[in-house]
Amino acid sequence: MNFIESIKIALKALWINKMRSLLTMLGIIIGISSVITVVALGNGTKGAVNSEFDNYGASSIYIFNRYSEEIYQEDLITNRDYEVLGRIFEKQIEAKSAIINYSGVTNKINDVKKDINLDVNGVGNEYDKVINFELISGRFLSKQDIVSRKNVAVIEKELAIEKFGKEDVLGEKLSIKRNDEVKTFIIVGIYEPPKSLLPAMGERAKVVYIPTTTAGRVLNLSDQIYFMQFSLKKDVDAENVIMQMINVLERKHKNIDQNKFQGESAEGQLEIINKVMKILTSVVGAIAAISLIVGGIGIMNIMLVSVTERTREIGIRKAIGATRKDILIQFLIEAIVISGIGGVIGTAIGIILSKIVSHFIKIPATTGILVIIIATLFSTMVGIAAGMYPANKAAKLDPIDALRYE
Amino acid sequence: MIKLDKIWKVYDTGKIKVEALRGIDLEIKAGEFVSIVGASGSGKSTMMNILGCLDRPTNGKYKLNGNYIEGLDEDELARIRNKNVGFIFQTFNLVPRVTAFHNVELPLIYSRVKASERERRVTIALERVGLSDRMTHKPNELSGGQKQRVAIARALVNNPSIILADEPTGNLDSETTIEIMEIFKKLNASGATVIIVTHEMEIAAITNRQITFKDGKIISDKLNNCRNYEV
Ligand SMILES: Nc1ncnc2c1ncn2[C@@H]1O[C@H](COP(=O)(O)OP(=O)(O)OP(=O)(O)O)[C@@H](O)[C@H]1O
Numbered sequence: 239m240n241f242i243e244s245i246k247i248a249l250k251a252l253w254i255n256k257m258r259s260l261l262t263m264l265g266i267i268i269g270i271s272s273v274i275t276v277v278a279l280g281n282g283t284k285g286a287v288n289s290e291f292d293n294y295g296a297s298s299i300y301i302f303n304r305y306s307e308e309i310y311q312e313d314l315i316t317n318r319d320y321e322v323l324g325r326i327f328e329k330q331i332e333a334k335s336a337i338i339n340y341s342g343v344t345n346k347i348n349d350v351k352k353d354i355n356l357d358v359n360g361v362g363n364e365y366d367k368v369i370n371f372e373l374i375s376g377r378f379l380s381k382q383d384i385v386s387r388k389n390v391a392v393i394e395k396e397l398a399i400e401k402f403g404k405e406d407v408l409g410e411k412l413s414i415k416r417n418d419e420v421k422t423f424i425i426v427g428i429y430e431p432p433k434s435l436l437p438a439m440g441e442r443a444k445v446v447y448i449p450t451t452t453a454g455r456v457l458n459l460s461d462q463i464y465f466m467q468f469s470l471k472k473d474v475d476a477e478n479v480i481m482q483m484i485n486v487l488e489r490k491h492k493n494i495d496q497n498k499f500q501g502e503s504a505e506g507q508l509e510i511i512n513k514v515m516k517i518l519t520s521v522v523g524a525i526a527a528i529s530l531i532v533g534g535i536g537i538m539n540i541m542l543v544s545v546t547e548r549t550r551e552i553g554i555r556k557a558i559g560a561t562r563k564d565i566l567i568q569f570l571i572e573a574i575v576i577s578g579i580g581g582v583i584g585t586a587i588g589i590i591l592s593k594i595v596s597h598f599i600k601i602p603a604t605t606g607i608l609v610i611i612i613a614t615l616f617s618t619m620v621g622i623a624a625g626m627y628p629a630n631k632a633a634k635l636d637p638i639d640a641l642r643y644e
Numbered sequence: 645m646i647k648l649d650k651i652w653k654v655y656d657t658g659k660i661k662v663e664a665l666r667g668i669d670l671e672i673k674a675g676e677f678v679s680i681v682g683a684s685g686s687g688k689s690t691m692m693n694i695l696g697c698l699d700r701p702t703n704g705k706y707k708l709n710g711n712y713i714e715g716l717d718e719d720e721l722a723r724i725r726n727k728n729v730g731f732i733f734q735t736f737n738l739v740p741r742v743t744a745f746h747n748v749e750l751p752l753i754y755s756r757v758k759a760s761e762r763e764r765r766v767t768i769a770l771e772r773v774g775l776s777d778r779m780t781h782k783p784n785e786l787s788g789g790q791k792q793r794v795a796i797a798r799a800l801v802n803n804p805s806i807i808l809a810d811e812p813t814g815n816l817d818s819e820t821t822i823e824i825m826e827i828f829k830k831l832n833a834s835g836a837t838v839i840i841v842t843h844e845m846e847i848a849a850i851t852n853r854q855i856t857f858k859d860g861k862i863i864s865d866k867l868n869n870c871r872n873y874e875v
């Protein structure tokens with residue numbers, strides 16, 4: 239009996255017991271759809287996170303004081319430290335910036351009572367090379383701005399639109415209020431931040447860049463800085479550089495092995511996130527695998543029932559010339575068709591479900607063709623595994639006994 | 645074409661052994677029209693199952709179309725059942741829930757005949773039994789006589805050399821019985837060897853040769869003088 243013929247016969251047999259077939263498929267449907275959903279959301283998140291880090295330069299590192307009660311005046315990172323590190327690691331560093339950040343507010347130009355939250359970052363003139371920066375108009379902060387502590391600002395486009403209602407605001411004044419102190423900056427550049435694939439939680443503060451020196455004065459810092467960010471040259475081992483830099487700092491501050499400094503690499507964070515995603519995916523994958531196994535057992539059970547129910551039919555088929563192989567293939571294909579259809583339905587539900595979930599929790603979903611192929615193959619294999627025993631049982635029936643079966 | 649040599653069939657059900665056939669010697673030539681009669685339990689069905697290669701004798705030799713059945717494996721027997729033998733049962737034994745057409749088509753599917761050729765041959769077979777207008781009916785939508793016609797169409801669709809019918813009219817009324825017997829007569833006339841088990845002497849009388857079973861043995865084997873069957 240040829241293959242297509244067998245599938246047709248199997249479909250006919252399944253159609254006769256529509257409800258039962260559907261219930262049998264349920265385990266497979268649940269298993270496959272959850273695999274597809276989880277993998278789609280996992281891949282989507284991973285892709286988004288990775289491209290997010292690409293935007294900020296995957297090979298950049300941060301050095302900062304560990305958040306702790308035990309940090310004293312003499313432990314604080316200073317501009318001197320920054321310059322020393324810059325010199326020592328000149329060969330490894332592509333671009334660098336000290337960072338002093340604080341939050342402030344500004345008001346809408348035509349609605350004075352409406353505050354706009356600001357994320358004010360005092361940065362160096364190389365900062366635009368440390369991160370992926372896209373200037374729309376004007377310029378970035380210059381060395382001159384830093385040296386002479388100019389009150390200039392580079393702002394993001396969204397802020398321009400929100401505050402002034404237009405994009406072209408070069409030369410306009412931006413007043414930033416912090417603790418009731420207001421400082422006014424001249425806008426010298428407008429940039430567009432890279433599009434984030436990951437959702438922002440709540441209203442995002444708008445980003446403003448001003449010279450580090452100016453920020454230091456606003457915060458009344460003598461020489462302290464908050465962060466140092468370095469983007470590294472190609473093929474430089476980020477973790478290694480972090481270790482060496484911390485060594486230099488500890489020697490300089492005479493607090494060796496006291497854990498006053500901390501370094502993070504974007505790569506390291508990326509790795510952690512990817513690791514977490516991997517664990518999450520494999521846990522849900524294991525659950526899905528269990529439900530597939532349960533689904534397989536369900537199929538085996540229903541196939542055994544079916545073989546018993548159709549013993550006479552098997553006898554008839556054998557009496558008119560079906561060989562063992564014909565019967566085996568017939569029941570095996572029936573099992574595969576159940577699991578295969580279950581797999582297809584599960585895949586469809588999985589795709590729809592991942593889109594819905596993605597819509598609500600604002601995480602991107604990407605369903606790869608590979609996942610679909612693997613899911614289909616897997617459900618087919620479940621069908622074969624589950625169908626083998628019942629089909630073999632059917633094939634081995636003696637024609638006379640089967641015909642006599644009541 | 646059929647040659648039985650001291651065929652024994654013993655059912656061993658544990659406590660007791662039932663000797664259903666006790667040393668049957670029999671020869672049936674191609675084109676014969678034979679009836680087998682005998683009391684209930686005398687071994688007629690057992691005999692038919694062995695003739696149709698559905699069952700194997702416990703002892704003895706069965707030569708069919710020149711081949712000894714003893715030496716054949718399961719698949720070869722399946723092939724013989726498919727190509728050389730057409731079996732018709734008292735209880736029709738149609739595959740439930742599929743159409744008459746598909747039932748008749750099954751032997752052709754198992755002998756890997758192409759779909760277009762299958763359609764042609766199924767159509768012809770159903771025409772021969774006068775059921776062209778019931779092709780898409782399922783067994784539960786057919787009368788007893790119609791079911792048996794479908795079974796006959798299925799038995800003859802692969803042009804077997806032997807037609808075996810175990811009480812084919814046992815579940816049918818007398819009028820339908822006549823119609824079914826007419827079909828067997830025509831089949832025999834067109835060259836097939838037809839062997840029918842029956843309880844009814846009128847039916848046995850239609851055939852050319854009548855074999856009587858008793859307690860697993862043949863007690864009489866005689867030729868009929870070709871009377872016509874009349875109600
Ligand atoms: N599978 C079996 N196991 C044990 N005994 C069996 C089996 N099949 C048949 N027999 C016995 O073999 C004997 C012959 O049975 P068989 O069916 O051949 O009779 P029969 O002549 O066809 O009778 P009937 O006219 O009632 O159909 C009977 O005594 C029966 O009980």
Ligand SMILES: [Mg+2]
Nearest residue numbers: 688689690810
């Ligand atoms: Mg009988």
